[in-house]
Amino acid sequence: MNKLRLQSKWSIIWVILGIFLLWGMGFVVFVIDTLTYNPAIPNAQGIVVLTGGAKRIETAIKLLQSNHGKYLLISGVEPTTHLVDLERILPFALTQQDRNRITLGHNATSTMGNAVETAAWAHYYHLDSLIIVTSSYHIRRALVEMQTLLDNVKLYPYVARNDKKETLSHLHSIRLLFLEYNKFLAAYTGLIHTTRPKEDLLQNIP
Numbered sequence: 001m002n003k004l005r006l007q008s009k010w011s012i013i014w015v016i017l018g019i020f021l022l023w024g025m026g027f028v029v030f031v032i033d034t035l036t037y038n039p040a041i042p043n044a045q046g047i048v049v050l051t052g053g054a055k056r057i058e059t060a061i062k063l064l065q066s067n068h069g070k071y072l073l074i075s076g077v078e079p080t081t082h083l084v085d086l087e088r089i090l091p092f093a094l095t096q097q098d099r100n101r102i103t104l105g106h107n108a109t110s111t112m113g114n115a116v117e118t119a120a121w122a123h124y125y126h127l128d129s130l131i132i133v134t135s136s137y138h139i140r141r142a143l144v145e146m147q148t149l150l151d152n153v154k155l156y157p158y159v160a161r162n163d164k165k166e167t168l169s170h171l172h173s174i175r176l177l178f179l180e181y182n183k184f185l186a187a188y189t190g191l192i193h194t195t196r197p198k199e200d201l202l203q204n205i206p
Helices: 002-036 056-065 083-089 096-100 111-125 139-147 171-188 198-204
Strands: 046-050 071-075 102-105 129-134 154-159
Touching: 002 171, 046 056, 046 111, 056 071, 056 096, 056 129, 071 111, 096 102, 102 111, 111 139, 129 139, 139 154, 139 171
Parallel strands: 046 071, 046 129, 071 102, 129 154
Antiparallel strands: none
């Protein structure tokens, strides 16, 4: 009996060690992917940028100006922020044509909120393909979460990178990747997902 208990205990230990090993290997792959992921510039009917990281908005507007998409949604903007406020911090000017094609989304406060906001906007403009612009560490989870509400829309990832080369030289960067990797796993396995009914999206048309 004691021998069986000991074998059972070791089996549990090996299972736990195996899970941690798989998690660690996945984290290494995630970090390498984050530092090296560089998809080609796609073309789509619309462009969506998820706020919260450096260069994201600037990168998305450049895609709009080079006609890689017809419309642009800037999702997750502060309620009191207007387009003129964003123009002040851009290193280039917007034309009136640019302004007419940009929508500010003020409702999203999370990636799931971005998905809801994007689905409503895409429905409003009858878009079936979108370029999703965000940071390299965030792009994988963003695609997973947004695809749940945009199952009939083709999503193309595009990464906004800083001028400085991205490295792991700062503890903040390692912590950020650690948190984002676990959020990605939760989204990928369905532990976190957007549950809001699709019918409600029509009430959030910009």
